[in-house]
Amino acid sequence: MSLGRYDYERRYRRRALAGFAKVAFALGVVLAVALFAHRMGMEQVKSRDAILREEVTSLSSQKEQLQLVATQMQHAARVAEARTAEMEQRLRNEVPTGELAKLVQIVGERLKAGVDPARLAFVIRATENPRDCQQPENKRLVLATPLLKTGNKSLGFANNAITVTGEGQSSRNAQGQPESWFDPGQPVKIRITALGGKETVVSGVLPLHQSVVVERNEYRFNFTAGPRSFVDVTADRCPFP
Structure with missing residues (x-):
């Protein structure tokens, strides 16, 4: 009776150890998979973080370039506005209007007709309102x-x-x-x-x-x-x- 009992207990321990080993192996596999997945996830996170940093750097550089272009365009616009205002003022000052425009037209017609410019200038200079001379x-x-x-x-x-x-x-x-x-x-x-x-x-x-x-x-x-x-x-x- 004692021998059969011993065999039963030994078989029980063996089965228990085998079960524990299976559980431990399964846990090891799960743990290894989890560690591998964690490492892969960390690598992906690091890679994604590096990509995001590069994108941020590229976007920052593009932003600076766009700001520089915008500043240059604003300066060019101000210069163009100033030149336009200057040209408008020159046109107002230099383009004859009214009676002066009529005189300029008459002088141009006389020159086209072949009148000597020196004689025309002499006549214009000699023309004036009456004086007590x-x-x-x-x-x-x-x-x-x-x-x-x-x-x-x-x-x-x-x-x-x-x-x-x-x-x-x-x-x-x-x-x-x-x-x-x-x-x-x-x-x-x-x-x-x-x-x-x-x-x-x-x-x-x-x-x-x-x-x-x-x-x-x-x-x-x-x-x-x-x-x-x-x-x-x-x-x-x-x-x-």
Whole structure:
């Protein structure tokens, strides 16, 4: 009886140990799977976190670039607005309107018709409202040249209170040789000297115009090309102011 009992208890322990081993193995498998799944999950989390960080960095960089572009566009818009306002102001200041526009149109028509611009300018300058002026003096001035330095080459106005002299460049003949008289197509230099030594110089291609004030009188000189060697000088005297 004792032997059979012993075998039964031993078989029971073996079965219990086998069952425990199975349970322990199953638990080990479950634990291993759980650990593997946990590790895989952590790896995925880390990978997803790295991807998200890269996306955040990329989005931040794109945001900075967009902000820079927006700032540049705002600056360009402000510059364009300022230039537009400047152009509008220039148009208002420079484009003639009203009576001035009509005069500009008339001048343009005269120029297209072949009127000499210098003559047109001379007529415009000579046109003004009536003033209490004396009868103009008309005289002829001989211009000095490199080959003509002698003789009477000065004019007196206002009882010789004003002296006018001038010089020009020598004209040339068909052979290109210089001649005594001046070339009216080249710039000349006119000197207007008042009593006391005050000198006013006007230079350029004829016709020329210059005003001087002497003893509360305004003398307005017009210089135009006359016969060979001569310049026609007209002097108006008007009260000043």
